[in-house]
Amino acid sequence: MIQRRLIPTYIFLGIVSFLSxxxxxxxxxxxxxxxxxxxxxxxxxxxxxxxxxxxxxxGQDLWGAMGNSFFYAVVQTILAxxxxxxxxxxxxxxxxxxxxxxxxxxxxxxxxxxxATMIPLFKLVSDLGLLNSVGGFILPAxxxxxxxxxxxxxxxxxxxxxMEAARIDGLKEYQIFFRMYxxxxxxxxxxxxxxxxxxAWNSYLWPKVIMTDTNAQTMPMLIANLxxxxxxxxxxxxxxxxxxxxxxxxxxxxLQKQFAEGITGAVK
Numbered sequence: 131m132i133q134r135r136l137i138p139t140y141i142f143l144g145i146v147s148f149l150s151x152x153x154x155x156x157x158x159x160x161x162x163x164x165x166x167x168x169x170x171x172x173x174x175x176x177x178x179x180x181x182x183x184x185x186x187x188x189g190q191d192l193w194g195a196m197g198n199s200f201f202y203a204v205v206q207t208i209l210a211x212x213x214x215x216x217x218x219x220x221x222x223x224x225x226x227x228x229x230x231x232x233x234x235x236x237x238x239x240x241x242x243x244x245x246a247t248m249i250p251l252f253k254l255v256s257d258l259g260l261l262n263s264v265g266g267f268i269l270p271a272x273x274x275x276x277x278x279x280x281x282x283x284x285x286x287x288x289x290x291x292x293m294e295a296a297r298i299d300g301l302k303e304y305q306i307f308f309r310m311y312x313x314x315x316x317x318x319x320x321x322x323x324x325x326x327x328x329x330a331w332n333s334y335l336w337p338k339v340i341m342t343d344t345n346a347q348t349m350p351m352l353i354a355n356l357x358x359x360x361x362x363x364x365x366x367x368x369x370x371x372x373x374x375x376x377x378x379x380x381x382x383x384x385l386q387k388q389f390a391e392g393i394t395g396a397v398k
Contacts, residue, residue, distance in 0.1 A: 157372055159174060161179060162175045162182070163178055163365050164178050165364045168368065185366045186366050186369055189366075190356065191344070195352040196349055198347065198349075199348040199349040203326075203330035205264055206267065206327075206330040207323050207326040209272045210277060211323060213272055214273060214274065214278045214281055215311075215315070215318075217282075218280070218284075219281065219307055221278070222283075223290070236275040255340055260340075261341075262340070266340045267336070267337060267341075271329070280392075284315060316388065317388045317391035318392040320385045320392050321385075321391075323381075323385065324385050327378070328378045328381070331349070331378050334350035337350070349370075349373070
């Protein structure tokens with residue numbers, strides 16, 4: 131029997147859970163209805179899913195955009211985790227006053243909005259000939275102050291005695307990083323992978339600036355194209371949003387346990 135004093139708590143949690151899940155349900159339901167039904171507020175599933183899918187694939191390069199987004203996000207995630215973890219490893223385990231000063235400057239860089247650096251970044255990417263390329267997409271994001279800070283903070287739980295014992299056994303510093311640090315910090319890597327992948331997948335403004343070729347467009351750019359124009363097919367738009375949402379949700383649900391451990395600084 132549920133204690134009576136807990137009934138209001140369960141009612142509150144039930145309402146909050148419903149409000150959290152309902153937008154996702156409505157997105158799926160809207161993807162199966164016509165634009166008129168969606169605008170009218172219909173919340174029950176309809177029978178127009180395949181028609182919306184045919185319209186979506188006929189008017190937009192859906193698979194090309196998904197392939198671009200997946201490729202860009204995976205490459206950015208791998209490079210960002212390696213570079214930021216190496217920086218966090220060095221800042222914490224080999225720190226001195228000069229490194230602490232550099233780290234402080236990195237933290238201050240977090241206060242600068244990305245829009246303020248958009249023009250010089252575009253000029254740099256253009257001069258390097260990286261427009262419409264994976265290099266131009268990932269260049270501003272392969273090293274972020276937030277990820278470096280997260281790896282540095284979690285590196286404080288890395289056992290120094292183990293590293294000193296490894297040095298006595300003859301391991302080089304790069305061997306300690308690859309053979310000991312990375313396996314023991316796998317929860318932090320999982321959290322960093324989730325954050326970086328989701329940011330890369332959902333990135334819109336920077337790809338919109340540097341991706342001038344339609345063959346290089348990403349999923350957020352495709353969704354923006356669906357919402358533009360004189361009329362909007364809301365059923366087709368919701369289906370596109372559903373395709374755009376599924377990969378990030380899958381990544382999060384697969385790595386949610388490791389994500390929670392990485393955020394709290396767990397070391398194994």
